[in-house]
Amino acid sequence: MKLVKKFNADDTEVFLISLKAGGVGLNLTGADVVIHYDPWWNFAVQNQATDRAYRIGQEKKVTVYRLIAKGSIEEKIIQLQETKKDLSDKIIQGDGSSLAGMSREDFLELLG
Secondary structure, three states, rough: HHHHHHHHHHHOOOOOOOOOOOOOOOOOOOOHHHHHHHOOOHHHHHHHHHHOOOOOOOOOOOOEEEEEOOOOOOHHHHHHHHHHHHHHHHHHOOOOHHHHHOOOHHHHHHHO
C-alpha cells in the first residue's frame, strides 16, 4: 500500500502489477494509461483490474490498451473472451436468443 500511495501522490511514471494483484483492492488513481499484455480467460477479471484506475479521486483521463501479438495464444484468448461476452449479452438482454435455442453445432462452435 505504501507503493500505491507513492504512485498516486507523485510523478512516478510506471507502476507494474499483475492482473491478480489488480483484484485485491488497489486504487491507482494516479494512472492515466493502463496496458494489458497478458489477458486472462475471464474477461471480468481483466475489467476489474482496469477499474482500479477508475476510482473515486481519479481526475485524469485514462486510456486502456491491450497489446496482443497476431497469431498468439493471447489472440485466441481474446477471441474466446469476445465470444463469451457476446453470448452473455444475448442472454442478459433477452433478445430472443437463449441457451435453449442453441443447437449442438452452436455449442461446438462456441467451444472452438
